[in-house]
Structures are given as structure tokens and as C-alpha cells.
Amino acid sequence: MAAVTEQGIYFMNLESKPQPNIEFFSFATGGVKEIATIGKERGNPGLAVSPDGRWILYTEVESTLSSDIMLVENFR
Numbered sequence: 001m002a003a004v005t006e007q008g009i010y011f012m013n014l015e016s017k018p019q020p021n022i023e024f025f026s027f028a029t030g031g032v033k034e035i036a037t038i039g040k041e042r043g044n045p046g047l048a049v050s051p052d053g054r055w056i057l058y059t060e061v062e063s064t065l066s067s068d069i070m071l072v073e074n075f076r
Helices: none
Strands: 002-004 008-013 021-026 032-037 045-050 055-058
Touching: 002 032, 002 045
Parallel strands: none
Antiparallel strands: 002 008, 008 021, 021 032, 045 055
16 A cells, blocks of 8 residues: 655555545655545555656545546645
8 A cells, every 4th residue: 555656655544533645755855744635435455656756546445336446636
């Protein structure tokens, strides 16, 4: 549930309250910042980031009977 890029590591913080979020650890600064809040229950967590860091793909459970793909734009 993490993705490594040249700039740092994107990861899901499922312990974050009140809702889970996606965070970024910067290799340059050593700091962590919140990228996006994800408000739904996570099933089998998965996370991928495009090589340029502009796009994030993650899994989200809407229903156990169907699946969707969601595009999140301008998350920075």
C-alpha cells in the first residue's frame, strides 16, 4: 500500500482520524504531508503513482457486488 517515486514515497495512512488519507514522504526534506483524504472503507489496499507524480490510483470499496475506477485530478 505504498508507491515509490524519484521524489519520495506515497502511502495510505489508514490510522489517520477522522478519515484515512494518502500521504507523501519527501526524500528531499524528510517531511510527510497529506495529499488527499479518502473517506471510504478500504478493502485490499492498493496504491500506484504515475512516474511523474501527477496521478494516483488506489482501491476503494463501494460495494462487494461491483467495481469502479475513479480518477482523482489536481490532488496536490
